[in-house]
Amino acid sequence: MIRSAVLGLMLAAGAAAAQEGEILIVPPEEDGTLIEPERLPDGSLLEPDLDLDFVPDMQEPEEPQVTAITAGGAVVRGLDRMSGAVVDMQLATGETAGFGRLQITLGECRYPEGNPSGDAWAYLVIRSEREEVPLFEGWMIASSPALNAMDHARYDVWLLRCRISETAGGDG
Template sequence: MKALAALLLSAAPSLAQGYSDAQGGVVRWLDKLTNQTGDVELQLGQSATNGRLTIQLDACRYPSDNPAAEAEAHLTILDSTRDGPVFTGWMLASSPALSALDHPRYDVWVLRCVVPGYEPPEVAPDAPDDATTEGDGQ
């Protein structure tokens, strides 16, 4: 019982944090069979098709005071070979495995919400493997 109370108290600040609704979001998809991947930016209610999957963004929200901290998106995902959605629910950008798409061929996860005036930091590309370094005799 004490462990449960401690867990609830530690989660209280995140529950009290205010969230804002975004007008769009960015999701990434992976076709595990072909190894193709891509990012797609969707507006609320918009959908995109990649292979057999159609991904629709129903909602996207983020912490009002820190858009980079988290994104929560409600997605509806359809597979053209199946009846009904293969996924419908909330996905968290920071913990995609908590509510993941359970599909043998595809993975889909949320990257971020689209927030006006906010640009996510650029990720520097890795140095090539054949780059020479000082002291390697060349």
């Protein structure tokens, strides 16, 4: 009953506004009463003062520049799902190591300057012994191995860290 009365009032207000050339849709309050729009003394509707040319001065936050150091090698871990064997391989840049039926070649390993034990990323090419086309070719990230992972039914391979030269404090 109340809903039909409110709807009737809304329709009547809309019809009156349509006769004046304006269409006015006014949502009801929670208790069902209508909100009356603000009007000027001459009876016209009060238009909000909007500055459509206003653009806030929003500067993009500057991201800190990270300088990457190229390491002489990397430590890569392999998992054979069939046997459960886990093998850590220490590869020098350009070196290829065998793991099961896979050939893993390290292209390059990099880590952030000032944080050698932090994140590392390495370019790896992984091939099956039987195929010429690589199973995986790209960058792997130590902190996010699933971000760019090798997809193989039997083997998992992921980067652990870069190998730091002996002059920088040992083999990391």
